[in-house]
Amino acid sequence: MDNRGYSITHLRQLEAESIFVMREVLAEFERPVMLYSVGKDSSVMVHLARKAFHPGKIPFPLLHVDTGYKFSEMYKFRDKFVKSIGADLIVYKHEQSGKVNPFDYGTQKCCAILKTQALLEAIKAGKYDAAFGGARREEEKSRAKERIFSFRDEFGQWDPRNQRPELWNLYNARVNKGESIRVFPLSNWTELDVWLYIHVEKIPVVPMYFAKEQDMVVRDEQLIPLDGPVPLKKGEKPERVMCRFRTLGCYPCTGAVHSVAKTVPEIIEEMMTVRISERSTRVIDHDVEGSMETKKKEGYF
Amino acid sequence: MSIEKFIEENERKELLRFSTAGSIDDGKSTLIGRLLHDSKNVYEDQLLAVKKVSKEKTSVEKIDFALLTDGLKAEREQGITIDVAYRYFSTPRRKFIIADTPGHEQYTRNMATGASTANLSIVLIDARNGILKQTRRHAFITSLLGVPHLVVAVNKMDVMGYSEEVFNRIKQDFTGFAGKLRIPDIRFIPMSALVGDNVVERSERMPWYKGESLLEILENVYIASDHNFIDMRFPVQYVLRPDMSFRGYCGQVASGMIRKGDEIMVLPSRKVSRVKSIVTFDGEVDCAFPPMSVTITLENEIDISRGDMLVHLHNVPIVDRHFEAMVVWMNEAGLDLNKSYFIKHTTKLTRLRIDELRYKVDVDSLKRMESGLLGLNEIGRIVFTATTPLFYDSYDKNRATGGFILIDPISNNTVAAGMIIDREPVDKLPSRITGNEPADAPMTRRDSRVLPDERLKRWNQRPATVWLTGLVGAGKTDIAYALEKRLFDLGAVCVVLDGENIRLGVNKGLDFSSAGMAEHLRRVAEIARLTNGAGLIVVCAFVSPEASLRKQVAEIIGKDRFVEVYVEASAEWCEKRDKSGLYAKAKSGDLKNLAGVNASYDAPKNPDIVLPIEKISCDEAVTVILNMLRDKGVFPCRSY
Incomplete structure (x- = not known):
């Protein structure tokens, strides 16, 4: 991926933006954490974090909110990948994990407990004030309006009608105690960008x-x-x-x-x-x- | 095409960000839906889901493209777009990011948000209605936010019979209006988003239009020169110290180019060093330019922290606490002139005060309006003073170092976006004193255990501040020290504060800009207040040319303790007596802001005394003041 004259390709621009966002978080928050879901977007996000803080290691832990229902290949990949890059991994399971399941409770309830609630608990337990997620705006209609720095109140809730304006690359990181920011460094990536980048950078995926x-x-x-x-x-x-x-x-x-x-x-x-x-x-x-x-x-x- | 070739091409795409704005029913969502659809980026199942919903709502088996784009439930129910939504599509040449923003007036803030990162902006006009209030608003915001390219899409041409005359009339109207704005590149397209005319393919139904289709413009518009490659600015984002052997400064190049071996200067310390290496995960590079995110190491160890800026020695931004900006207000709670907001500018977060709201802009007529208030979605020109110096360029010259946001210190909301202007030199900007300079820590005043009455008995005097104002060379300082001597001999206790003894010590480092002068006087007033609090008489000798600043000084000291003395003399008389050489400097242009020569002096309207110093001696002047102090019961103290 060479640069033509003094412009850089769209992938390098996306990369530069994601790195900027990650460094901004590390500079402005006390306890950031990176949500790691083992998928391809997580692989790309972790790879970008390595780039952002090179030659240092990733300066925050990775957090896997584990429902206990992930594919066995995913667990295998997770442990190997995290070890190979020398990152810290925290695995959080809800206390109901193993009891709640989608077959008896339905997918909505199961997800609400094992993913949403578990995530909120994990963030609270770790006193994290910023949590990176690999979500992309292109994925789903409501995500199209998500900010890169997305404010959550003390209950972890998102208020889509009351979002902070986000201009230029000036992100507002100010929160009160108990409140937090979800940060989406891959906001502007599409599925095609993610795969092209995995290809170019030879990033391992499950x-x-x-x-x-x-x-x-x-x-x-x-x-x-x-x-x-x-x-x-x-x-x-x-x-x-x-x-x-x-x-x-x-x-x-x-x-x-x-x-x-x-x-x-x-x-x-x-x-x-x-x-x-x-x-x-x-x-x-x-x-x-x-x-x-x-x-x-x-x-x- | 082989897959390898396809991938290679896709890796090399450029990125173009554009924003769209249109009034209700201009067909903006339809246009975006059309772009996504026609560039074959609407995935089949999304299309199926949309067909299902459109049917329920309108019972018509037609694709409603707007449903593809209006993301939030509330919006779909109300049929309006309430926030900025980002959309993505690509062609083999470019990847596009659309900031899709709502059109109506109450969403000016969203339009500004979308425009802030855009290379290009599309303003939609409904051919049936021509130019509306909102069209003007969109064009103005495009210009204000410095978007270099504007495409005016005259939509719904199908309804107007594809009439060239209609198109030309709208084009002419718009051009007349846009002449007042600063947009370097404006293009017009006649279009029907619903039918697809001139969106992706050029339309055969308007053979009179010889220009490109919208997608052709989006693919071909030249954006490489939109970045500023001249003025190197590297705001330090994060200091990376993984171990003792490595110390690097992380950041994104805001503008200009930085090369290995470059001699650089660090702001604000002005220390100089050389770039040792430009580090990335993929190896060192020789040169970095916007928008690259890199890590820079320097040849010698200098104390540098987040918010500092690396620049080239011969090309330095303005370094000042004082600046003026156009501001888009974005919060329901309007501008509070007395609040100390946070400002985020490059990677620096600090606080500021508002000196003056100069005027508001009526976006529809572009006229200036006098006002003391700035509310949601309004745009105004404001003078600020930050608590620490900012390193800035005007937004015109540099979007990255000219833009900032304001954050409310209580709610933490982003309340405004600003674009710095430098049409007036910093030292000519109005400034003011405020009692609301933010404190670093919450503090309260303790009450002294000595009562004011006890002090009166001890000193046999009432505390007061005698404030001598007048031109340079009028003899204020001579009078002040003569007064001190006479008071001392009579048994009074007093302190003299004058320009020299204050600026050589307490106020060392403050400049002579209007912000510097305001801060200078604020500190003098605070010292006088404390000294009066201890029961002493203070004699102050300061030019203090602005009536508004003297008024604020009086408020800090307390109006009942403030005694204003006007040392009256003409500039010519003062110049003849002048030993400082300031008059000569001002006349030769080396000194700006000398009251009476190249800056104005507001003579006090109702001073406690006027001393016609051209006609009376210094001793006579002192006697006049002493008599007044006796009459006021200051010294000797009338009673206790």
Whole structure:
């Protein structure tokens, strides 16, 4: 990625902006933490954090809010990746983890407890005043209006109608005790940017993003993996399917897509031809119209 | 095309940020939806979901593009856009970030937010209505926020029968208005976002239009020169010290170029060093320019912290506490002239006071309005003084070092955005004294255990401050010391404060700008107040040319203790007596701001005494003052 004259490519501009945001947070907050969800966006965010503070190490801990329902490959990848870059990892599980599950409680309730509540508790317990998240504005309609420095009140709630104006690169980091800021350094990245960057920078990602033949249950046009004990409905039986994951969440709620893309360039190629937006494979976003907005107000990322 | 080639091309794309603004029903959301859709970036399932919702709402099987863009539930219900929303699409040449902002008047702040980072701004005009109030508002904000390129999209041409005459009339109206603004590049496009004319493809229905389609402009407009590559400014963001062997200064190059080996100066310390290396994760680089984020190491160890700035020796920004700016007010709680707001400017956070709201701009007529108030979505010209010096350029010259935000110290809200202007030299700006300079820590005054009456008995005098004002060379200081001697001989206890003894000590380092003079007098007034508090008489000799500042001095000291004495003399008389050489300097242009020569002197309107010093001697003047002090019961004290 060479620079033409004195301009830099869009990826380098996005990179420079994300690095600026991270340094701003470290300079202005006392206890920042980086939410790490093991997915590709987290991989890119952590990579950018390494760049921002080079030659030093990442100067804040990574926090994984673990529902306990992640894919086993994700846990394996997480431990290896974090160790390889020498970062500090904190894993937080809600006390109800292992009891609450999407099969008996429904996806909404399960998510509300194991993700949203657990996250709020983890932030409170760690007394963190700033938490980085890898969310991107392009992902979902309500995220399009999210600030890069997004204010949360003492209950972790987002008030979309009362957001602080954000001009130039002048971020307002002032909060009272108990309040916090969610920071989204990847706000202006698209899914294509993320994959291009992973390709260019050779950033490791969970192998589940790459296609292979695996056992799947086909339910409501979604491919549900059998990574853990997913109760089968009547008449359902696993099939061998060539597929991959576009996003990684909890195994009971994350669908795979039919795909033969086995490398990053193949994924990029597939993305430009198969146009299905990425979060559509997340069951929870489709519960009710505007469900992401509702969850975000309550404190979800 | 092979995938490798595709990836290679996509890696090399440029980034263009643009903002859109339009009134209700101008079809702004439709235009954006159209751009996203026609550049084949609307994912199929999003489209399906939207089709489902549109059907429920309008029962028409037509894609409502606006539903793609109006993100928040509340907006969809009300059918309006209430916040800035960011959208993304790309073509093989460029990646685009759209700041989609609402059009109506009450959302001026959102428009300003969207425009702050934009390379280009699209203003939509409904061809049926022509130029409206809001069109003017959008154009003004585009100009105010320094967006270099403006595209005027005359929309809904399909409804007007694709009439060239309609288009030309709107173009002419707009050009007439925009002449008053400062936008270097304005283009006009006749368009129908609904049908798709001239959005992505040039329309065959308007053969009279020979220009490019909107997307062609977005792809081709030359933006490489929009950055300032001349004035090197590197605001230090973070000092990186991972171990004892490495000390680097992290930051994003705000403007100009910084090279390895460059001699640089650090502001505010003005210490000089050389760039040892420019460090990045991917290795060292020889040169950094905007908007690169890098880490700079220097050849010698200098004390540098966040908020400092590295610059080239021969190209230094203005370093001053005092500045003037155009300000867009963004909060329901209006401007409070007596509040000490936080200012965030580059990487510096400090506090400031407001000296003066000079005027408000009526955005619709561009006329100036006198006003003491600035409310939500209003724009005004304000003079500020920060508690520590800022390193700034005018916003015209440098968006990165000319823009700032104001933060309310109580609510923590971002309440305003400002663009610094330098049309008037800093030392000519009005200033004022305020009792609301922010304290570093919360403090209260303790009551003394000595009562005022006890002090009266001890000294046989009432505390007062005799304030001698007049031109340089009028003899104020001579009178002050003669008065001190006579008072002392009579048994009174008093202290003299004059320009020399104060500026050589307490006020060392304060300059002669209007902000410097205001601060100088504020400190003098505070010293006088404390000294009076101890029961002593204070004699002050200061030019203090501005009536408004003397009034504020009187307020600090207390009006009942403040005795104003006007040492009256003409400038010519003073010049003849002058031993300081200041008059000669002022006349040769080496000195600005000398009252009576190149700055005004406001003679007191109702002084306690006037001393016609051209006609009476110094001793006579002292006698007049002593008589007055006796009449006022200051000394000897009338009774206790």
